[in-house]
Amino acid sequence: MEWKEMDKKRRGILLTVMLLTPVTAFYLMQLIMGTKFVDVKLMAVAANGLWLAGVYWLLCSFTGYPVMSSLVVHLLSALWGMANYFVNLFRGTPILPWDFSALETAAAVSGSYKLSLTKDMYLWLGVLLVAAILLRKYLTWGKFRPTGKTIMPRVAGVVAGLSLMFIFAQPAVLEEMKVGAYTWQQMVGYCTDGALSAFFDNTKYMEVEQPTNATIDDVKYVLSQVEDAQGEGLTFHVEGPADQQGGTQTGEKYNVIAIMNESWADFESYGNLSLSESVMDYIKSLDNAVFGHAYSSVFGAGTSACEFEFLTGNSMAFLPSGSAPYQQYITQETPSMASLLGDLGYRTLAFHPGEVKSWNRDKAYPLLGFDEMKFRQDLDVPELIEHAYPSDYTDFQQIIWEFEHKEAGEPLFLFNVTYQNHGGYDQPDYPTEVTLTDCPGQYPRAEQYLTLANKTDEYFKELVDYFSTYEEPTIIVMFGDHPPSLEQEFLDKAYGVAQADMTMEQYMAKFQVPFVIWSNRPLEAEDAPQETSLNFLGQYLLEYAGIETDLYGKFLQEVEEQLPVFTSVGYIDTQGKAYSHWETTQYEQLLKDYQLLQYDRLFGISDVT
Structure with missing residues (x-):
């Protein structure tokens, strides 16, 4: 049945489905994930919704069935929300782009986890089921094989859908919209900024950004300071069972x-x-x-x-x-x-x-x-x-x-x-x-x-x-x-x-x-x-075993002298005060030096670390 052949009521229902699908699919994804309605940013609705609109247009153009395509988009959105909820539940972060490089590891242990649907999941999946039942007579409306009149609009729909999916998966676009990932609290970003936009924004971190002024001379300068500091006696000062030649006092090396x-x-x-x-x-x-x-x-x-x-x-x-x-x-x-x-x-x-x-x-x-x-x-x-x-x-x-x-x-x-x-x-x-x-x-x-x-x-x-x-x-x-x-x-x-x-x-x-x-x-x-x-x-283990560390290890000893604890979550000074990585502190230069030497060890600015 062509659009012009429909009665006014049917046109209204189908138009409503087509217009609301990106928004309702987005909120379904968020609510199933446990997000509160009021916590979602308005721009997140736009960014995530437009990407979902691209998916919807693509499906509609390929299949010719707009209501069935809407149901599929809602199901996919619900599954993405559920997947992020469970992954965050088990490990503390939602699905991230680099997780797809560890699918074998995930598959190996997935059988040991028991998944139980939450009340929110039951509620919103139930709402989706009710909507599908109410619209059941429209599910088969459409025509898979395009006609001469519909082939160009459907091709245009494919192009438009792919364009939307490409544009709103770009971190630069999301940044302009002030939507994206919170690297220190990923699940917060997935909830407030959308589980799709936050995921796409994380793709910009697939490669580690090189520290500013990362040159061979910078690396050598930091290491020369380490050597000077070691000459002044900065070390862990651990009294272990061994000397500093890599073994016991009798010369035996520790296993x-x-x-x-x-x-x-x-x-x-x-x-x-x-x-x-x-x-x-x-x-x-x-x-x-x-x-x-x-x-x-x-x-x-x-x-x-x-x-x-x-x-x-x-x-x-x-x-x-x-x-x-x-x-x-x-x-x-x-x-x-x-x-x-x-x-x-x-x-x-x-x-x-x-x-x-x-x-x-x-x-x-x-x-x-x-x-x-x-x-x-x-x-x-x-x-x-x-x-x-x-x-x-x-x-x-x-x-x-x-x-x-x-x-x-x-x-x-x-x-x-x-x-x-x-x-x-x-x-x-x-x-x-x-x-x-x-x-x-x-x-x-x-x-x-x-x-x-x-x-x-x-x-x-x-x-x-x-x-x-x-x-x-x-x-x-x-x-x-x-x-x-x-x-x-x-x-x-x-x-x-x-x-x-x-x-x-x-x-x-x-x-x-x-x-x-x-x-x-x-x-x-x-x-x-x-x-x-x-x-x-x-470094403590090496020290106790009487094994002299390398120059990078000695640098780590110096960092530890000032910051006994340093993790991706934050760091703690010798007075027991904890800091987040968002704070500007007196340790900024020390941490820049640490980042520089680590980057060199991993990606090779020089050959001296």
Whole structure:
């Protein structure tokens, strides 16, 4: 039926559908995501709506069915809103452009998460269903095959649709409209500025912007200042078990084991929980050990960012929020703890009992200086499953196997990323052994997680027992990568404050993870850090092992002297005051120097760092 053949009522209904589709599809996307209607910017309606109009015109022109195309646009918008809600729920950030380089990793763990629709989702999907029912007799209105009269308008519709989609996906256009991403609080931007416009605006961060005045001379000048400062005695001043020649007082080199334990957190440290049993009592009672807390740059997910910070000393603060460094930035040989120790004669091994291609580790590890890699398929010990993943028992037994089979006297650096404690925490057949005594069963995900953390404590004891009698000097650090994503009500209870009411110090503290450093040789811990961040933790490990760091590591020591904690969330000075990256502070030049040297390490301005 042609337009001129319709009655007035039908024309009015179809015209209303065609005009309102971009706006209603946009609000459906936002409301399903949990956004409040009043929080959406007016310009966000325009920017997102015009892009959706492009999609709608494209579908209408291709199919010839305007009402059916409207339904499809609404469904796609709803799915995009739901996807961003769930991704943000599990890891603390919505979908970002660079996530599509980690689809294999996402697919590998997606089966362990349980998705439950929210009340908002049920409500607005119900509204969409009702609208579809009311318009059902119009769904088939149209004609797929164009006629002589309609072919040119439909071609014009395709061109117009593609043009709108292109124009309103450009960050420069969005900037003019004052709509875009909030890099430090991505979900806020997705809610207020639209989940489409914020996503597109993030594409401008796909490449790291070069610091101003980034020249070889600038790099050399900063490093010369580091050398001068080192001559004045600036360092961590840690009294470790070794001299500064890379070994013990007798000249033996330490074996170095670094265990990054998946989602390992210390919720008891905030003092607000009453548990049926402590989940970290053994580790906290260890003799000859250093226990403290490190701050992570991510929450709930983003493991590769954490190992990147630990191994390289680089900070996610100078990279786009939510980016995946192994996929995006480790594309050439990059200095790290592995390459440093390799140059000192260490055998370097990376081990993760997970999938080979997860986070692109199989490509990144060799570029970071690892001689060997082992994954789940390479296990030499029986695999014990704990909560759907290889257990920490299996993981630690593989570490022991490596030392039982290594050549005597050969120093080994083993970097390990565990898998046991990975989310989600709603396995129906996994027995809960640790409960909250004042509200047992109220937070099942949290109690399942705490049970897993208790297993880690138990299995770590077996690892320490083994190395306590191991002949060669060995030092072990175990630290968490990021806190787990659990029930928000439980997190508020653990922290003692709702997230909306947190100070900057409290907000940064929610990113804390524990660390423990232990050695089978005497370990003096008088000046040990109680708080640090993952980008500095590796330098402490080297210091305790008596291994002299490189010039970049010495620069990190200087930064740490002034800012003991530095993450993508913010930084903390020696007085315990926390700052966001939006603030202008007295540390601006120090941070510019850090950014410059990091850029050089990653992308190669010079060859001196």
